[in-house]
Amino acid sequence: MFIGWLSIEGITMGAHRLWTHHSFQVTPLLSTVLMIMQTMAGQNCIWIWVRDHRQHHRYEDTDGDPRNASRGFFFSHMGWLMCRKHPSIIKTGKNINMEDLNADPIVMFQKNYYYLLYFIFAVYVPVAIPVYFWNESWNVSLFVNYFFRYVNVLHTTWCVNSVAHSFGNKPFDKNILAVESRFVSLVTFGDGTHNFHHAFPWDYRSPELGTSLQITSKLIEGLARLGMASNLKYVSDDMIKARAKRTGDGTYKTQTSEKAL
Numbered sequence: 674m675f676i677g678w679l680s681i682e683g684i685t686m687g688a689h690r691l692w693t694h695h696s697f698q699v700t701p702l703l704s705t706v707l708m709i710m711q712t713m714a715g716q717n718c719i720w721i722w723v724r725d726h727r728q729h730h731r732y733e734d735t736d737g738d739p740r741n742a743s744r745g746f747f748f749s750h751m752g753w754l755m756c757r758k759h760p761s762i763i764k765t766g767k768n769i770n771m772e773d774l775n776a777d778p779i780v781m782f783q784k785n786y787y788y789l790l791y792f793i794f795a796v797y798v799p800v801a802i803p804v805y806f807w808n809e810s811w812n813v814s815l816f817v818n819y820f821f822r823y824v825n826v827l828h829t830t831w832c833v834n835s836v837a838h839s840f841g842n843k844p845f846d847k848n849i850l851a852v853e854s855r856f857v858s859l860v861t862f863g864d865g866t867h868n869f870h871h872a873f874p875w876d877y878r879s880p881e882l883g884t885s886l887q888i889t890s891k892l893i894e895g896l897a898r899l900g901m902a903s904n905l906k907y908v909s910d911d912m913i914k915a916r917a918k919r920t921g922d923g924t925y926k927t928q929t930s931e932k933a934l
């Protein structure tokens with residue numbers, strides 16, 4: 674459970690809010706820790722994850738989007754990983770600017786040694802800990818801490834692409850498929866306010882603003898107080914209200930107050 678949560682944070686705080694959207698900055702130590710946590714999730718290296726996600730935002734729910742939700746629920750959930758890429762994805766993928774990550778030594782180190790790092794941090798360490806510390810058998814530990822955890826984290830992450838592009842309201846932009854989903858907030862420990870996220874992707878609170886827990890946002894704020902994170906970007910309440918009024922579906926309710934960090 675704890676390793677599962679760590680790997681979800683490696684995706685949501687690391688690969689998503691930090692490396693894809695640069696909604697805050699971190700120290701090299703925190704960057705290394707997040708890289709290890711992202712490796713635990715086994716969702717490809719940061720570089721590939723970020724390229725696919727930037728493509729998802731830029732070509733949202735069209736043929737250029739790797740998990741185009743207009744091709745149906747199953748395709749956006751996991752079908753996109755089972756078939757050949759649409760020619761538009763290959764073509765538009767070349768338009769994605771990756772220079773920032775090409776210049777990031779931690780991201781490039783992980784890209785170059787991904788399979789070795791994957792074996793160490795996604796397989797060996799989580800499986801070995803219960804065996805060495807509380808005499809669990811290798812078989813049970815492998816099943817629970819690798820297979821079960823991996824499948825669980827994959828499906829919760831995929832729910833963002835499928836459920837959060839299918840069932841819910843659109844307070845900020847009614848013209849897109851992304852929605853607000855309580856269910857997705859629950860299974861991902863927060864990241865269900867996806868309509869807001871597509872409207873304001875650079876906000877560090879973005880995929881969970883308005884939900885009750887906001888664990889990742891509070892974690893980022895705590896790390897900022899410790900001096901490990903800085904330059905937290907966020908959208909003003911006025912801008913949120915104006916956007917909701919201009920393009921929302923009328924379901925917006927005041928849901929936030931300004932953060933000052």
Ligand SMILES: [Zn+2]
Nearest residue numbers: 729834851867
């Ligand atoms: Zn989306």
Ligand SMILES: [Zn+2]
Nearest residue numbers: 693726730874
């Ligand atoms: Zn995003």
